[in-house]
Amino acid sequence: METDKEIIKYETFINDILKEDLKLYDYKLSKLNEELTQYYELKSTIKHLLNLKATNDGTNSIDVKSLMDVGCNFMMEAHVEDVSNIIIHVGLEYYLEFPLKEADKYVESRIEMLMKQVEHLKSLVIETKAKIKICLIGIGELQKMN
Template sequence: MAPPVSSKTNANSQGAVESKVLQYERFIDEVLKKDLQVMEQRDAVYEQVSHYLQLKNTLQALQETDSQSLKADVDLGCNFYVQAKVEDSSKIFVLVGFGFFVEMDHTEALRFIDKKTNQLTAFTDQLTKDCAKIKANIRLVLEGLRELQGLAELPESSRREVF
């Protein structure tokens, strides 16, 4: 009669698999999901690009009207607006970064906006590539977990995006 070594070995290997599964799950939660904060950073950069493009459209509209005076509603915060009148709109202050504003005329501002949006767009492209790599790593670890646990592979139609 053979000793019950095989059942003990089977229990040990089952415990090792469970330990490995917990390790992989912890890695996903602690490392890879935190890496996905890159997506939030990318969204913030998209918002900056949106603000610059909105300013560009406003400047182009001002150039078309050839009007020096301007009336606008200014948000004071918490959706409280006040009417403002600008006597001379030939120069504006543009946020150039790190909280610094520079006074520019319309053509300087338009050139700056084009350069800044190109720079920010290149940065978002890099962030998008980083997001794709992180999602691929998560997918790889999830597939490894599936194999460790002996789960059947899902058909393509029932798969969904990881995040």
């Protein structure tokens, strides 16, 4: 009778706490991966613009054609004459204008920071899965005793 209560306690801990933690970590990882994807795309765009500037003798008057999403997946062709600076969303609805080389450094540092967060979350996932296994082993031992 006492072991049945212990088994129920372990099962409740697994289902109510550990599995919920795993769901939360999975959600956070997916959000971080989305943000990382956006920063990698931005990094690629910056590299492309830097290459355009380098091939155009370093002048800023490069006519770049691009498709812009103006909302609800409606695309519009845009022409950019001066690609010496780029505006980046830095968080909390703030945007900063960067020269391309500084923007590249900023994006690289954001990617490094996000990768550290991803690694931390992955280690938390591993720890939580290990705790679940330990609890399941404990449940198996209690069932053997019963």
